[in-house]
Each structure stands twice: as structure tokens, then as C-alpha cells.
Amino acid sequence: MAELGAACIRFALLIAIAGFGVAIHAGLSRRPDWTRVAERSVLVVAVSVAIAIATLFTAFATGDFRLSYVAAHSALSMATPYRLAALWGGQAGSLLLWLFILCMYSSACVLANREKNRGLMAWVVAVLLANALFFLVLLTFVTDPFETFPPERAMSDGAGLNPLLQHPVMMIHPLMLYTGLVGFAVPFAFAFAALISGQLGSTWFQTTRRWTLFPWLFLSIGIMLGGRWAYEVLGWGGYWAWDPVENASFMPWLPATAYLHSVMIQEKRDMLKTWNLLLIGLTYTLCLFGTFLTRSGIVQSVHAFAQTPIFTSVFLGYVAFTAIAFLTALLARRRGLRSPQRLESVVSREAGFLLNNWVFIAILMVVFTGTLFPVFSESIGERTVLGPKYFQMLAGPLALVLLLLTGVGPLIAWRRATAASLRRQFRWPAVATLATAAGVVALVRSQLTPYALGAWSLGGFVTATIVHAIRSRVRHGETPLQALFALWRKSQQRYGGYIVHLGAVLVLMGATGSVLNEERLENVKPGAEIRMHNLRFDYLTANALPAQHYGGAVARLALYRDDQPLAVMTPEKRMYWLEQQPASIPSVYSTLQEDVYVVLTAIEKDGSATFKIYRNPLVNWIWIGGAVFVFGTLLVMWPHPTRSPARRA
Amino acid sequence: MSKGVQVAGGATIVALLLAWYALANLETGASFSYYKSLAEFQAAQQTETGKPVRVHGYVSLGSIERDVAAREVRFTVQNAPPHKASADAGPAMPVIFASLETPDLFKDGAEVVLEGRLRGGSPPAFVADKLLAKCPSKFEGQGPATADGGARG
Numbered sequence: 001m002a003e004l005g006a007a008c009i010r011f012a013l014l015i016a017i018a019g020f021g022v023a024i025h026a027g028l029s030r031r032p033d034w035t036r037v038a039e040r041s042v043l044v045v046a047v048s049v050a051i052a053i054a055t056l057f058t059a060f061a062t063g064d065f066r067l068s069y070v071a072a073h074s075a076l077s078m079a080t081p082y083r084l085a086a087l088w089g090g091q092a093g094s095l096l097l098w099l100f101i102l103c104m105y106s107s108a109c110v111l112a113n114r115e116k117n118r119g120l121m122a123w124v125v126a127v128l129l130a131n132a133l134f135f136l137v138l139l140t141f142v143t144d145p146f147e148t149f150p151p152e153r154a155m156s157d158g159a160g161l162n163p164l165l166q167h168p169v170m171m172i173h174p175l176m177l178y179t180g181l182v183g184f185a186v187p188f189a190f191a192f193a194a195l196i197s198g199q200l201g202s203t204w205f206q207t208t209r210r211w212t213l214f215p216w217l218f219l220s221i222g223i224m225l226g227g228r229w230a231y232e233v234l235g236w237g238g239y240w241a242w243d244p245v246e247n248a249s250f251m252p253w254l255p256a257t258a259y260l261h262s263v264m265i266q267e268k269r270d271m272l273k274t275w276n277l278l279l280i281g282l283t284y285t286l287c288l289f290g291t292f293l294t295r296s297g298i299v300q301s302v303h304a305f306a307q308t309p310i311f312t313s314v315f316l317g318y319v320a321f322t323a324i325a326f327l328t329a330l331l332a333r334r335r336g337l338r339s340p341q342r343l344e345s346v347v348s349r350e351a352g353f354l355l356n357n358w359v360f361i362a363i364l365m366v367v368f369t370g371t372l373f374p375v376f377s378e379s380i381g382e383r384t385v386l387g388p389k390y391f392q393m394l395a396g397p398l399a400l401v402l403l404l405l406t407g408v409g410p411l412i413a414w415r416r417a418t419a420a421s422l423r424r425q426f427r428w429p430a431v432a433t434l435a436t437a438a439g440v441v442a443l444v445r446s447q448l449t450p451y452a453l454g455a456w457s458l459g460g461f462v463t464a465t466i467v468h469a470i471r472s473r474v475r476h477g478e479t480p481l482q483a484l485f486a487l488w489r490k491s492q493q494r495y496g497g498y499i500v501h502l503g504a505v506l507v508l509m510g511a512t513g514s515v516l517n518e519e520r521l522e523n524v525k526p527g528a529e530i531r532m533h534n535l536r537f538d539y540l541t542a543n544a545l546p547a548q549h550y551g552g553a554v555a556r557l558a559l560y561r562d563d564q565p566l567a568v569m570t571p572e573k574r575m576y577w578l579e580q581q582p583a584s585i586p587s588v589y590s591t592l593q594e595d596v597y598v599v600l601t602a603i604e605k606d607g608s609a610t611f612k613i614y615r616n617p618l619v620n621w622i623w624i625g626g627a628v629f630v631f632g633t634l635l636v637m638w639p640h641p642t643r644s645p646a647r648r649a
Numbered sequence: 650m651s652k653g654v655q656v657a658g659g660a661t662i663v664a665l666l667l668a669w670y671a672l673a674n675l676e677t678g679a680s681f682s683y684y685k686s687l688a689e690f691q692a693a694q695q696t697e698t699g700k701p702v703r704v705h706g707y708v709s710l711g712s713i714e715r716d717v718a719a720r721e722v723r724f725t726v727q728n729a730p731p732h733k734a735s736a737d738a739g740p741a742m743p744v745i746f747a748s749l750e751t752p753d754l755f756k757d758g759a760e761v762v763l764e765g766r767l768r769g770g771s772p773p774a775f776v777a778d779k780l781l782a783k784c785p786s787k788f789e790g791q792g793p794a795t796a797d798g799g800a801r802g
Contacts, residue, residue: 235753346659358660362667385703394667521750523717582753601750604717610749 002067005055006146012048013136015041016129023126027197035122039110042125045132046103053087053100056145060087065155069093069145075160075578077549085171086161091295091311092145094174098291099135101182106132109186109211120204123193131185134318142310163550163576163583169229177222177249181287183215184256188284188326191277195329200336205276209263210637212280216256217633223249224507224626235584235599237519237614239622240511242391247371248290251364255282258360261353261409264493268414269350273337274330275357281326286364288319293371345416352409359402366394399508400454406501407462410494411469429464436460447516455512459505466498492636499632506625513594513618521601525608532613535596536560537569539611542603550576550583555600555609559589571600571611595619687728688739698767704775707731709741710757715749722746726775731758743774755782 019041026034058064060083065071073093074086088094106128113121139145149155164170187208194204226246227239240246259279265272292315330337343350369376370386377384411425437457441448474483488495522530530537538558545552552574559566569587576583589596597614604610685693687706706726713724723746728739744763755761764779 358663362664394670397667397670521748523720523749582756584753602715604715604749606717608717610717612750 001055001059001064002146002148005052005059006144008048008052008055009136009139009146012045012052013133013140015044015048016133016136019045020126020129020133023122023129027122027126030119030122032118035118035125038122038125038129042103042106042110042129045129046107049096049100049103049132052146053096056087056093056096057084060084063158065158066148067145068147068149071149071155071158073158073161075158077157077578078161078166081171082161082166085165085174088174088178089161089165092139092143092147094178094295095135095138095143096145097174097178098182099132099139101178102128102132102135102185105183105186109189113207117190117203117207119199120190120193120197123196124189127189127192128185131189138311138314142314160576160578163574163579163581164233167229167233169225169232173222173225173229176218176225180215180217180219180222181249181252181291183218184212184252184280184284184287186211186215187280191280192326192329195277195326195333198333198336200273200333205263205266208280209260212256212260212263213633213637216253216260217630217637219249219253219256220633221626221630223253224623228623231619232588233583233585235586237517237586237597237599237612237616238514239619242367242370242388244371245294247367248293251290251367251371252283252286254360254364254367255279255286258357259283261360262357265350265353269341271339271341271343271350272354273339274334277330277337279357281323281330285319285323285326288315288322292316292319347412347417347422349409349412349414349417352405352412356402356405356409359398359405363395363398363402366398367391370394396451400451400458403455403458403462403505403508406505407458407465410498410501411465425468426465429461429468432464433457433461444516449515452512452515456509459509459512462501462505466502469498470495488635489640492638492640496632496635496638499635500629501632503625503627503629503632506621506628508625510618510621510623510625513616513621516617518615520613521610522613523604523608523610525606530611530613532615534562535615536563537598537611537613539609540568542600542609545572545574549578550574552582553600553603555603555611557598557611559596569596569598571598573600573603590620592620593617687726687742691740691742698769698773701764701766704763706742706761706763708755708757708759708761712741713755713757715751717749720747720749722749722751726761726763730760743772744777745774746777746780751780752782755780759783 019038022034022041023038025031026038056067056069059067059070060074061080063070063074063076063083069090069092070086073089074083078086086093088097106125109124109128110121113124117124190204190208190211194200223246226249230236230241231239256279259276262272262279263276266276295311295315343354345351370390373384373386407429408426411429413421434457436459437453440453440456444452470480470484470487473487474480478486484495518532520530520532524530524539526539526541528539530539536559538560540556540558542553542555545554552572554570554572557569557571559569567589569589571587572585574583574585575581584599584601586597586599588598594615594617597616599612599614601610601612685702685704687704690702690704704726706728707730709725709727710731713722715722723744725741725743727741745768746763760783762781763775763777764781765775765777768774768776
């Protein structure tokens with residue numbers, strides 16, 4: 001089996017090389033027949049890679065420990081779903097997954113454009129195959145997932161997967177994230193193809209917008225699932241720590257989001273072409289760079305075990321090459337990209353969108369600098385790390401500006417807004433903002449920070465502008481739901497976009513709840529109680545966990561609010577035998593108002609237990625907001641009857 | 650004045666304000682942390698007493714003592730992983746961690762980063778306010794879990 005997988009990768013490598021050459025030839029000679037040949041080679045590569053990844057899945061399912069990769073990342077004691085998910089538990093497998101998803105996107109792109117964008121497709125295929133080629137080379141020569149042990153060193157069982165990764169969310173989180181990151185290859189290929197071929201008209205970016213929305217949705221889901229997993233598994237009471245690995249997935253999301261906004265200016269006013277191309281290039285480069293960050297261990301000094309110099313130099317070289325090639329093409333075409341339009345007023349929707357773009361890029365620069373600061377600082381002197389405080393301090397105020405723009409942008413007029421229209425649009429949202437602010441001050445009082453007051457008031461502002469925008473368009477005799485549906489049918493982009501904004505506002509307002517977080521470390525004997533304001537925890541007992549592939553203890557605490565019984569909380573302290581790794585699994589009592597989050601830190605020798613207790617207000621709104629966000633994006637993407645491809649054809 | 654100049658001017662002002670805000674806050678030193686290996690730290694011990702630092706080392710085998718009454722954990726760190734016989738472990742340094750909240754991965758032989766300061770006296774001890782731990786046995790430097798576990802302790 002292992003031989004089949006390795007053979008498929010090598011075969012795909014050969015076909016990709018040939019296909020790449022054919023695509024270049026087709027592009028230069030403008031021969032449609034050669035373009036078809038190149039497109040077919042994409043499909044052949046995809047099938048071949050699909051067989052390879054199926055082989056590796058089979059090896060994991062059957063426990064073929066002759067493969068060193070399978071032996072290093074799975075064990076017989078693991079449940080089958082986790083054994084399959086172990087495929088992306090390590091470097092070689094996750095790169096194979098990257099390649100597989102890239103091949104799926106490339107095939108979908110080829111199949112969807114059989115009749116469209118014919119002049120571009122040769123170059124699109126060339127760019128997509130060049131990317132596939134890189135990963136094929138990596139998998140063949142640098143990090144081979146099908147490497148086998150010599151027969152005398154064959155193993156009867158594997159080393160197992162990091163137990164923290166053995167969680168339902170972790171089975172889908174990497175898939176979502178990769179479906180997001182890799183998907184930006186298609187818009188990138190279109191942008192690059194437009195630059196190479198000089199066909200800078202409007203067709204390519206309409207294609208690109210849809211191909212951007214899809215991976216953007218999955219990247220958003222992936223990021224949120226990552227936070228959810230951290231919250232449920234890592235037991236530190238939080239969901240986002242500005243860790244380099246998290247930042248790596250967040251960085252491409254920023255220019256992608258900026259692009260989705262600024263592309264609307266290009267649609268409506270034919271401006272910002274160069275800027276939009278730059279954003280696409282930046283997004284994809286950051287996707288590659290993020291993959292490199294998480295797969296190389298370059299930023300975490302404590303974690304820098306697997307830094308193989310070959311992998312680092314090859315991958316970095318590839319990222320740099322991609323960025324430089326794209327920029328060169330962009331510079332060469334800069335004349336053709338000039339727009340006849342000019343910004344007419346700084347009080348206009350264009351200006352609002354531009355500002356929105358700058359804020360996204362500013363946040364990107366903050367995150368990028370902070371993430372790579374250890375590397376930068378080491379090259380000029382002492383290795384220095386910037387903590388979460390740095391990120392919060394800079395990204396927080398920028399997020400407030402973004403929130404303000406979220407409210408202002410969709411309501412302000414294109415070209416030039418008049419004072420009268422501003423008054424009409426913003427009078428009652430302004431009242432709503434002040435009312436929210438007053439409500440927040442009355443409810444929260446002492447712990448309120450200026451940032452939190454700003455975030456919640458602006459959240460009220462954005463919500464009010466959205467309600468106002470919809471209400472003012474409800475016709476007489478319509479129920480609100482009918483009206484919403486009709487409006488959405490008329491302009492999916494606009495009204496779906498409002499729902500996306502509403503979701504983002506909920507996420508931000510929920511995250512702002514962290515300023516009211518409280519935590520307590522307590523050591524108690526069985527029978528004793530812990531009080532935290534109106535909450536009471538009775539520590540009942542601790543029991544040994546039933547023997548399985550992990551052991552340990554589970555503590556039971558009765559939770560009361562104002563002496564009303566609410567729940568029995570059961571935090572666990574586990575020890576995974578095979579991996580020799582302990583893990584604290586928190587117990588969470590979750591309501592819309594707040595989460596009560598209990599971690600069993602230790603069972604002490606004297607029979608007492610040490611608990612870490614967190615009260616996290618509003619956390620649930622992050623996940624609710626995430627769901628609203630996804631729903632809104634689906635509303636934007638929903639196939640529209642008047643725009644369906646069947647009709648166009 | 651053209652619109653372009655207006656926009657560029659506005660952007661410059663915003664950027665300057667942000668930069669000023671960042672510098673003013675970073676100067677307090679709240680966001681900076683320095684890594685030093687235990688050997689480097691011990692070499693400069695005289696000058697380092699009392700200053701806040703981050704030190705990297707390995708927990709000596711069998712040295713962890715949890716003192717529930719005093720609400721602290723005491724252990725010693727050394728320069729090299731204890732399970733590597735060949736490496737030079739160097740002189741161990743006693744550490745007092747003033748909390749019972751130890752991370753999951755904190756155990757014998759674990760790789761740790763301590764945040765705190767050296768307390769003079771005899772023998773001198775390192776008083777840690779923060780303790781980050783990393784499992785030494787097998788790590789590929791790639792899964793988000795492994796990276797997070799260490800960074801968040």
C-alpha cells in the first residue's frame with residue numbers, strides 16, 4: 001500500500017511538470033487546444049493525489065505501522081475517527097492534505113470554467129499547477145509521508161496522537177482551516193493570470209469574488225472552531241491567546257476581508273484595481289506563510305524542535321518567490337490598471353471603504369510584527385517576545401474604528417454625502433448609541449474600561465444602523481420577515497452583508513465581555529465550599545476515572561446560584577498512558593449571561609483538591625455571533641435565480 | 650487641496666497617533682519578555698538579582714514539592730534535559746512558584762520557561778510568578794495543540 005501512495009505522488013509530480021509546461025506553451029501561443037490538454041493534466045494530478053491520500057487514510061485505518069508517519073501519529077488504542085484524523089496530526093500528512101485540497105479546488109476551477117474565461121485559463125492552470133508542483137516536490141524530496149521503516153525495525157503499535165488533539169472539534173478544525181487557506185489559490189491564480197495575459201477587464205474579478213467568498217467562509221469557521229477547541233480542551237479559561245499558530249490563521253483573513261469590501265468599489269466605481277490585486281496577492285502569500293509558520297516552528301523558541309533547515313529554506317524561498325513574481329507582474333502592468341475615476345469626497349462610501357481597508361491592513365501589520373517579533377529581535381540582538389497585551393493594546397482600538405465604520409459605511413452615500421442625508425441616516429442610530437452607552441454604564445459600573453464602553457456602545461450603534469436600514473425599506477402591509485426576504489432576494493450581497501456584520505458585532509461584543517472576567521484559585525477538602533459573589537460551589541468528592549486509554553480523577557462540585565442548585569460540575573484531570581501526557585478537561589456551566597468554568601488543577605497529597613474557577617461573562621455570544629456570521633455569508637453566497645449559470649449559458 | 654492629499658494627510662495623522670500610543674505603552678515594558686537559558690542567567694547572576702527575567706531550563710527529576718499550606722510549589726531546574734545522560738546539566742537552581750496552579754505539562758523533566766526574579770540570600774532562589782511548560786518526550790513543532798499548550802501553560 002505504501003508503495004502505491006508513493007508511486008502516485010511521483011506520477012502526479014511528472015504529470016504536473018508536463019502540464020505546467022503545456023500550460024505555459026498554451027498561454028504564450030494562445031492555443032485553445034493546448035489549454036484543454038493542460039486542464040486535463042490538472043484532473044489527472046488530482047485523481048493521482050486523491051489515490052495517494054486515500055492510501056494514507058487506509059494505512060491509518062488499518063494501523064500499518066511500517067509507515068513511520070503512521071507509527072509516529074497514531075496507535076491501536078485510538079478510536080477509528082481519531083486514527084483517520086491523525087493524518088493531519090503531523091507535518092508530512094498535513095502537507096499532503098494541503099495538496100489534496102489544492103487539487104480539488106484546481107479541478108473545480110477547471111470544470112467550472114469550461115466555457116468561461118477561456119483567454120485566462122491557460123495561465124490560471126499554470127499558476128495552480130506551479131503551486132501543486134511545489135507541494136509535490138516537498139512531499140517527494142523533503143518530507144515523505146510514505147517513508148517506511150526497514151523490516152527489522154517494524155513496530156507493532158504506534159506512538160499515538162497528542163491527546164489534546166483527540167477531540168471532535170480537532171477532526172474538522174484543520175479541514176475547515178485548510179479549505180479556507182488553500183482556497184485563496186484560485187483567486188490568486190486568476191489575478192496572476194490577468195496580470196500575465198494583460199486581460200485586466202472586469203470579467204476575472206467577478207469570477208474571483210465568488211471564489212474568494214467561499215474559502216473566506218471556511219477560514220472564518222476554522223478560526224472560530226480553533227477558539228472553541230482551545231476553550232473546551234486547553235483549560236486556561238480563554239479561547240484566543242494571540243499565539244503564533246492562531247495568528248497564522250488570522251493574518252490571511254484580514255486582507256481577504258479587506259478585499260471583499262474594496263472589490264465593491266471596483267464593481268461600482270471602477271477604482272482601486274491595483275490595490276485589489278495587491279490584496280489578493282497578499283492574502284495568498286500570507287496563507288502560504290501561515291502554513292509555513294505552523295509547520296516549521298520558527299517562532300516559538302521553546303517549541304523549536306522540528307526546525308529542519310531544508311524545510312525552512314525551501315518553504316521560505318517558495319513564499320518569497322510567489323510574492324516577488326506576483327509583485328513583478330503587478331508592476332509591469334501598472335499602466336493598464338490606472339483608474340479614470342477619482343475619489344470625489346472624503347465623506348462618501350468609497351472613502352469609508354478605503355478607511356476600512358487601511359484599518360484591516362493596520363491590524364495585519366500589528367499582528368505580523370507581534371508574531372514575528374521574536375525572529376526580528378533575535379536578528380538584531382536579544383530574542384524578545386511580545387505578549388497578548390501588545391496585541392490587545394493595538395488591535396483593540398483598531399477594532400473600535402472598524403466597528404464604527406461597520407455602522408457608517410453601508411449607510412453613507414456613494415461619491416459624496418450631503419449633510420442632510422447624514423442627519424436623516426444617523427439621527428436615530430446616534431440616539432441608540434447613547435442609550436446603549438447609558439445602559440452599559442448603569443449595568444456594569446466599576447469594572448468598565450473605556451475600551452469596553454466603546455465596544456458595546458458601538459455595537460449598539462451598528463445594530464441600530466442595520467435595523468434602521470431595513471426598517472426604512474419595509475413597505476406598507478408587509479410583515480418584517482416578508483420584507484426581509486424580499487429585500488434579501490433583491491440584493492443578497494447587501495442584506496446578507498448586514499447579517500454578517502451583525503454576527504461580527506456579536507462576536508466582538510462577546511469577546512469584550514472578557515474585561516469582566518474573574519478567576520480564583522482555591523484549595524479545598526471534600527465537604528468544603530467555595531463562594532464567589534452569588535455563586536457557591538460545594539466540593540463533594542473526587543473519584544478515579546474508569547480505566548481506559550487514559551486514567552486520572554474526576555471531581556464533583558455542586559454549583560448553586562443564590563442557593564438555587566444549578567448543576568453538578570465534573571472537571572477531570574487525565575493522564576494519557578501511552579503518550580505520558582496529562583490533560584485537565586474543564587467543566588463548563590454555560591448560559592447566555594456568563595460561563596462558569598472549573599478546572600481541576602490537582603488532587604493534592606493531603607486529600608484536598610485545587611480548583612481554578614473562572615467566570616467568563618458573555619462568552620456564549622462569540623459562538624452565537626459566529627453562527628450568525630456564517631449564516632449571513634451563506635445568504636450572500638446563495639445562488640440567485642437571475643444570476644444562475646444555467647441562464648447565462 | 651486635492652482629495653488625495655486630504656486622505657493621505659488623515660491617514661498620516663492616524664498612523665502617527667497609533668505609533669505614539671504604541672510607543673508610550675510599550676515603554677512601560679509590560680509587553681516585553683526576555684528569554685535566557687539557565688546557563689546564561691547563572692553566568693550573569695550577580696547583575697541579575699532582583700530584575701524581572703524569563704529563564705529557560707528543565708525540571709530536575711524528583712524535585713517537585715507541592716506545599717498546599719504555603720500555597721506554593723518548589724522545584725529545581727537544570728540546564729539540560731535530565732533523561733539525556735550525556736548532556737551537561739550544570740548546577741541546579743531552586744525555584745519557588747508562588748501558586749498551586751501548575752500547567753498540565755509541568756512534571757519531572759519538563760522543559761520550562763520561568764518568569765520572575767532572583768531573590769538574593771543563601772542559597773539564592775528564583776521566585777517565579779509565571780510558569781510555562783513543554784512536554785520533552787516527543788514534539789514535532791507543528792500541531793496547534795502542542796504549541797498552545799506551551800504558550801498558555
